[in-house]
Amino acid sequence: MPLVLPLALILGLACLLLLASPHPYLAPLAIPGVVALAVLYRRPAWGVLGLVALVPLEGLFAESGGITASKLLGLALIAIVALQLLLHQLPGVRLRSNLWPLLLLFLGCYLLSLLFSSHTGLSLLHLRQLAVGLVLFAITLLLCRDLDLLMLARLVALSVAGTCVVALVSTSHQVAGRATGLLTDPNYFALLITFAFPLALLLLLRAPRWPQRLFWLLLLTLLLAGLGQTGSRSGLLVLLLTSSLAAWNYRSSLQRLLLPRHLGWLILGLAITLPLAPSLLPDSFVQRLEALTSLKSGVNAHVDSSLARRSSYLLVGGEMIKQDPLLGGGPGTFPLHFAKTGYAIAFANRPLPEELYREAHNTYLSMLSEVGLPGGLLFIGLVLLSLRNFQVARRQWLSCGDQQRAALATHLGLSFAALACFLAFLSVPSHKYLWVMLAVASYLRLEASDAVAGRERP
Template sequence: MIIPLSLLSLFALLGLGLLASPYPYLAPGAVLGLAGALALYRRPAWGLLAIAALVPLEGLLKDSLLSGAKLIGIGLALILALQMAVRQLPGERLQSTHWRLLVPFMALYLLSFWTTDSQVLSTGHLREFIVGLVVFVLTLLIGRDLNLPMLARIVTVSACVTCLFAIFSTKYQEQGRASAMLDPNSFAMLITIATPLGLWLAIKSRQIPVKLFWAACCLLLLAGMTKTESRSGLVVLLISLGIVLYNYREQVAHVRPRHLGFAMLGLALLLPLTAAVMPAGYVERIQSLVLLKSGVNAHKDESLGRRASYLVVGKEMISDSPLLGTGPGTFPLHYAQTGFSKAFSPVNSKPTDLYRRAHNTYLEIFSETGLPAGLLFVGMIALALRNFWKARAAWLEAGNHDQADMMTHLTMSMMAIGLFLMFLSAPTHKYLWLMLALSSVVWRQASEARALGVKA
């Protein structure tokens, strides 16, 4: 009770100070801050859930100097640091299988930062990277208290709300493609992360109305994917759906012939409807993937040609600086110095349009921080997938099939992130670092449950 009372006194003094100041209208903010601080102190997991809920809405709040996610993150970090200082939170929670890869990665990252070709770009990149590291540490500390079904609900609903804005408002579209004030591919990545969680909710819900609600959310996410016109998103989504069918293959095998007939009828109605409502531009973009059989032709598909140019520039950067790279965040600088930047820039473009990111996180990491750091980064993602899958096996041994299925869907979401990083520059994405930390947490929990089951 000492800490909550000290917080109460602090905010009371702050409120009185604001009332006596030239800005008395800010005093109610101190009351709201007090309520939020006490809520986070008693239920830190709520703060992490709030951060996860706000990620799909970041595009709507990107113009604000201090967003809700930043306020919650800063407050949560301070509260958890205070709880660890007074030993209310055990330091053992910081244990993770990722530290053995993350520590050397950060050492190489800082060495690359020290030898960077552009201190300004690298400083901005480091600032964003610190946010990801903070989310990683917060998830390690709070993960054991996190309600995974609630996390699935929040991520799914938040992504669906963003889909509604992006589908029905041209303000949240970019040249006809749904973007939700983000890059269309970034929005597609959010959808591919949320869809496996929405499918888990639809499959595991026992009440028919609730099951239908989550099924409708999944359909809305699919509709949002078509509006993004993201080819990479479609590929990742199909892979995820294939994993779902494989995971539930035993249940599918027990479907009766009459139920199979209804399923076939549903597909016969759904597929033509999907083809009819799918944007013509999306169909053309999907058909353009056939061009890859005969090589990339920039005249037929400028997007594919531009991505091929990123690979050429990245290869040259790696050849010039294989050990430490050219510095975090410096890929746009090197790309702007090539002829590709002018060749693929739009007519009447601004000078800033020449500075393009690689749209490939792995390529950026390898070229900007060097081959050793790139291998460590890839290893962290592979380790997260391994942790989720080992957690699934452990829950199966413990006899908890529902938790095992949850691990399967979390694996799909993590795989969606890992695959999408090949098409998107997002090394500091909050969901990436949340899932990296969560993989260690669920693996420890599953191991403990398996040990208890064996003892029993």
């Protein structure tokens, strides 16, 4: 009852503001909006799940510049978590993580590089984007204890697979014949697919009945088909790597399955599928794979301009590191330095000014060249320590005999490994998946350590 009057006041104020806004037809949405806020206040961890599920849909509103569902949910979640911290409804001890020393040192190097940046405007924009990831990291740490990680896996797999359906049935979401899903870049789409694949595999292995197993198997097939439509060679490489790691993890189970009586069927299946594989892939993807054979004689811009462009990014990044190894050129300034070189004109697809300003397409190279060697190495350290956190959590859950949690840590670690590999092919230091998984890795290690300590305590 004490909340009735405040809620009525909030509802009335929201309706008045919407009626006075340029979009008065949104006023009826005030009531479900207030209800959603009340639910989010009771279950703030659902907000993290919602933000993760909305990542594959962000490209729909990339050029609108207006308020999107992701922004509204993020702002509401920030306000709710801040209020709960002030009211001591969320204990600050949940923020503990072994990543904080590296993260704080990285932020110190980042701010120093920002102060001496060659272009303050670009650096401030980069800082604003990175701040989103930092806030998401802190919020996920606070709420990870209430976060259903299996539901997180389901939402990631379903949302990414849904965009794969769009990529398969629609030709309007393509760039140069390569599928982008609901995003704007095929390689970014491939990143999401390779991230979702180990999670979908976990759900397939944990499915209790054959209809559920069939559902997740179809979803895995959708992810593979979507990856083929992206034409992403880096995505294929990362998928092969994570699949190899998964096969090594389950090597004892695979050995039991691959009995001598099954070997003939396996050879027959490979003999049928391998010759058919090229015909199942788009012609553009096959041509891009064939272009890799030219690497044995060096990178040739006439054979594959994409590989030549990536080589030029390495050269420009190396020059930036030579010029200022300690502080770099400033956060977000790589495109500015690249535009001043002859590579920018040589590799411009169209005679437009924006074609000259290109990202490094390598998050690690971006950090090393823009923030400096100390800051870049600290960022790499964050990624490596998080991979280590997943590994330690898996080992400790196995020592406790909890196979289910060990498998969860394994597959979340495989997804993060796929993301960490893809950071070498895309400049996405503020990616939501990255900062959510950094927090999840810290939480899993702490939870597993507490479980081991509780088991050893008499």
